[in-house]
Amino acid sequence: MKTLRVLLADDHKLIRAGLALVVEQQPDLSVVGEADDGRQAVEMVKSLKPEVVVMDIGMPNLNGIEAARQITQIRPDTAVVMLSMHADEGYVLRALKAGARAYLLKDSATTDLVQAIRAVVEGKSFFSPAVSRVLLQDYMRKLQRSGAEDSYDLLSPREREVLQLVAEGKSNKEVANLLNLSTYTVETHRARIMQKLNLKGVPELILYAVRKGIIS
């Protein structure tokens, strides 16, 4: 059986130990290293080439977001699972922009960690349910208070399908195959979704999808 190698990065040893136990309990997962801060995590990714990095945002020297940006630049194949204390879109969006694919709240890390690792390895996204809930609440509140229309209603059924598949991490080609469309059409749909929802880039699109509860 092929083993997935996981790197843990957190400045708290106790937390790392707990996470390591959870990971090691899975037969196909193994912890290959533990880093104390962001800088060390980047170095260890270079030398150990793990498949997955589970990393805390709040770390000394180099914070998790910066470290994730460097890691995805150095090794695009390494999937980053971000751990955070904050269910807030500022954090989520920045983590996504930095290249993280999963965003877990530390409170529920032990419960969701394995699920998240498996999702990112498959190229999917994963968010703690609490994160999706908070983002959705923020979104709804804003809509309600400003009296604006929910831009999701502007999307056609086909565009909604494309939105979900893109947010799940599928490439244009995969989406085209799944929906039986040409790549060009998928690209057009994507552009129109971005325009209708006033989004810039895939991270914002993913955030939007999480917010709307389209993916989790």
Place this chain on the structure above:
Amino acid sequence: MPALRGISWFLGAHQRTGMGDCLENALSSRAQRRTLLWSVKQRKREDQSAILRYAQNDRVFTELPCAQESDLMKFWGSCAAIPREVLPLVSMPGLKNEDPLPSKKLRLALLLSFGGLLALMVIAGLEALRLARQLHAQEEDIRRTLLAHSQPLLVLSSSICVYNDQVQEYLLSQDPQAEARAAEEFSRLSGEINSTLSKYPETRQPEERVLLESLQRLFAEQQGMVNPVLSWSREERHKQAWRFLHEQILPEQARIYATSEKIAVWNSHQLDAADHALFASFSDLQARQSRLLALALAAGLVLSLASAFYLLRLEQEGQRRYQELARSRSELEELSARLVDAQETERRSISRELHDEVGQSLGALLVEVGRLAAAIPSGAPQIKDHVDKIKAVAETAVQTVRNIALLLRPSMLDDLGLIAALEWQGREVSRRSEMEVEIQSAEVSENIPDEYRICIYRLVQEALNNAARHSSAKNAKVTVEQTADNILVNVWDDGRGFDPQRVRGLGILGMEERVRRLGGTFTIDSKPGSGTTLRAEFPRKTL
């Protein structure tokens, strides 16, 4: 002792620093406290900042003596979490227990002296007026008396002269009618002369009496001469006229003239004497006036010197107080700046400890509980229930600790940068309150020094909290803008507004202090009923 209780209360929160213990011990007995205060008073001359006055509630004042400046610093360092209510009550020394301004007594004395001087001058003026009137009356009197004496004398002498002339005329006259008239004339003239003599004032000076007597005598002689002539016939008269004239009448006339001359001389003497008398009284008046004037001048001089001295003292006092005030103010500013710094440092370290120690332990606890929950065999629902409860409690604890740590030091500033932290803050406020917050930023570099980021963050935090809590605003907007010259921060809300001149809470003072410390300017634009705009501007060169 309420004062000591106040200190104990205050120090209670800072026991762990050790400084609190030391101070409390120092103040444990009244005698010790007095000794310390005395030593502080001694030091006061060298370094007034060694005393800090503390106040708890309203009127419990006490003084905390600090032996060294470094102690003071340490003490402040340990007071980072000073309750904000105390902050404005911390007053600097030098503003109380001052000597009062130059006494009321002195002021009263000066006032009385000025009044006295004025009265003196008024009295002098009135006196001069009275004396001048008196002089005038005296002069009139003298003139009248003189007139009463000299006029009858002159009339008398001229009447005698006329009588003499008549006699001459009679002697030389050839007219028979003249003879008849002569008798009448002579008797009329003699009657006139006698009446003048009888009318002469009774008060007479010796010289005057002599003159009068000689006139009387002359007249009697005249009459004696004239009476036989009247009985003469015309021829007889014709024959003897010339001889009689030469021998009797002319010498008589000469005597009359001489007497008249004497009268004139006497008259002029009298006038001179009166003049002298007047002049003497006038000189007397002049001397008195001069004395009064000199007295008034001297008093005025003394008074103006005293006033000048008084004014000088007032000026010096004012100058001293102004300097003291300026110094106190700058010390207070420095102190509050230090307080803000200390507060931020302390918050950061508490936050760090909470995060690193408590947070980590709780996190580990959660992990362990999770593992425990997973390890529970499926046949023990009761145990699983317990473990779930433990987990829920631990999760609440984690959340609480996290919130406290965040309040103390917003980790998003370190994790995400200023703008993201502000956005986070905005969403937090939106979640908790009825107010929707929008954050707008343009070209803000993330390389702003930490103290500026903290300042802007705290400013926005305070402003948004104020707006959400007090203004019942529905919308708020924060804009952060970086230009070539400065960084501008605006916080606007559509709440009920207030009068910034009257309402100046600690929050606003705190914001102002933070901004000013970094060389920025802070303004509030608000009116009751029309929202509020806070504006902070930081010049680029201080960045």
